[in-house]
Amino acid sequence: MQTNFSLARLADPDIAEADKILRACVHCGFCTATCPTYVLLGDERDSPRGRIYLIKEMLENERPATEDVVPHIDRCLSCLSCMTTCPSGVHYMHLVDHARRHIEETGRRPWPDRVLRGLLAFVLPRPLAFRLALAGAALAGPVGRRLPGRIGAMFRMVPRNVPGPSAQEGPRTFPATAPRIKRVALLEGCAQKVLDPAINEATVRLLTRLGCEVVVARGAGCCGALVHHMGREHPALDQARANVDAWTREIEGQGLDAIVVNASGCGTTVKDYGFMLRGDPAWADKAARVSALAKDVSEVVEGLGLGPRVELPPVRVTYHAACSLQHGQRVREAPKALLAAAGFTVSEPAEGHLCCGSAGTYNLLQPELATRLRDRKLANLAATVPAVIATGNIGCMTQLASGTGTPVVHTVELLDWATGGPRPEKLGSLAA
Structure with missing residues (x-):
């Protein structure tokens, strides 16, 4: 992709990095086939290639973020499936992170959006505040879950039973x-x-x-x-x-x-x-x-080796590959290989490259798209007839569990169980 940043602008290391990323894009469009929002919406502006054009124009012309750009950047999940697909090595993650920073610094969101984003940014990283918020939400849950829009979506994501702090918590x-x-x-x-x-x-x-x-x-x-x-x-x-x-x-x-x-x-x-x-x-x-x-x-x-395992009843596990693990970190085989070595029967769903819709705060900020992606993912998971769904990310676990009765556990919980630890509580009477 041709760019036209001035020399003065290229003196900014962030702009120089954006220029390098933009120039790597060859417009091939392979990314559109694996982008969850493009698959759902069919709008070029909601594909990686389309967003790259929007970001280029915004940064190159030093334009403040506008209403015709922001929704398309906001609808990006940062699932990074496009980076796995891209034959040219375009580092889309760093580019979209730069665009989001530019939007935050130059744009003006509607006040309800600003309030919600500010609330999430304050509460979620602070365990005490998050626990208090969950406790309050649980009390109001029966009413809150029936509310429309983002507020209702937040209530519907609250677990029915919020656990207390671990006795092992802290340094x-x-x-x-x-x-x-x-x-x-x-x-x-x-x-x-x-x-x-x-x-x-x-x-x-x-x-x-x-x-x-x-x-x-x-x-x-x-x-x-x-x-x-x-x-x-x-x-x-x-x-x-x-x-x-x-x-x-x-x-x-x-x-x-x-x-x-x-x-x-x-x-x-x-x-x-x-x-x-x-x-x-x-x-x-x-x-x-x-x-x-x-x-x-x-x-x-994987590097240590799983070691001796205990005998467990046969359990059919479907592995859901979190986007941040398979696309962001390029860790794809280790979790599946470890589950198989632990004695579980391991399956994978169709469309395993597509996001479940969690994506950090995405399921709270974009609940309609997130729900469509979750339901599509759960349909593919259900087709494998799992007794348990395993994944490596708490966001995916919470998202999937909000739409299925099948137990959703972390991969490490199953590996711990198979090597002498307790049966994961979420499995209930399964394989008791």
């Missing part, structure tokens, strides 16, 4: 229960530890059983993905710096062999810290070192 070190092979840090996260603390508990049990000392570093918290994908650069970078600082203390102290992330949406962002902080001389090297150590839990377990 601490979990010693290996087998001869120690590695010392790793675990990102405890924010929304996940509120919605489903059993995921972190299963992760700690599995890793310590396989010979890892697991540390939850003091000062580490939200990865920054939620606000980053809303275009709120400054709070996102502040959260990234806090994590980099916390993990650097561990690296320079007793050392780390890996930084384990068990929410793939968070993992994609942590692996990008080196890029996000590349322009900050005080943080660039430390952030790059952290990104290099970041691993999805399935990558770490």
Whole structure:
């Protein structure tokens, strides 16, 4: 793609990066076939190629974000399926992140939109505030779930039973229960530890059983993905710096062999810290070192080997590949291979490359499209007749569970069960 940024504009490192990304696009349109919003809507402006044109015009002409551009950028899920498909290596993720930042800085959204986005950006990364919000929403749930639009969508996403805090929550070190092979840090996260603390508990049990000392570093918290994908650069970078600082203390102290992330949406962002902080001389090297150590839990377990497993009744598991894992991190085979090695019968749904509609806050900000994508995904999952649906991202788990009675669990919960841990509570009497 030809671009016409001035030399003065190209002196800005972010514009120079956008120019490089834009020039890599050859207009081939392969991305349209795998873009969930284009598949649903058939509008070129709601495809990666169309959005690239809109972003180019906006940035090249220094145009403020306008009403004819913003809805199409907002409807992008950042599922990154286009990056898997693209034969030219267009780094669409960095381009759309830049566009969202530009929209946040130059656009003016309607006040209800601003209020909702501000509320989500404040509440979701703060576990205490999120717990209080969920408790209040649960009380009003029967009424709230019948409300239309975004408000009703938020109520319908609230779990019927909100778990209490885990007894293991907070900074601490979990010693290996087998001869120690590695010392790793675990990102405890924010929304996940509120919605489903059993995921972190299963992760700690599995890793310590396989010979890892697991540390939850003091000062580490939200990865920054939620606000980053809303275009709120400054709070996102502040959260990234806090994590980099916390993990650097561990690296320079007793050392780390890996930084384990068990929410793939968070993992994609942590692996990008080196890029996000590349322009900050005080943080660039430390952030790059952290990104290099970041691993999805399935990558770490694959490297360790699953070890001895217990005998389980036959369980048919359908694996849902989270977009942030298969497209963002390019981790595709490890979770399926581990589930099969653990003794489960593993299936995959048709259209596995298409998003389920969760995408961070997308199912709250774009509930109509998110619901259509969820129902399409659940129909494909149901066709495999699963006893259990497994995935590697809390957002996908919450989204899918809102539309099916089939248990939806994290992959690591099944691996923990198969190697001596408790049966995941969500399975109920299944395989009891």
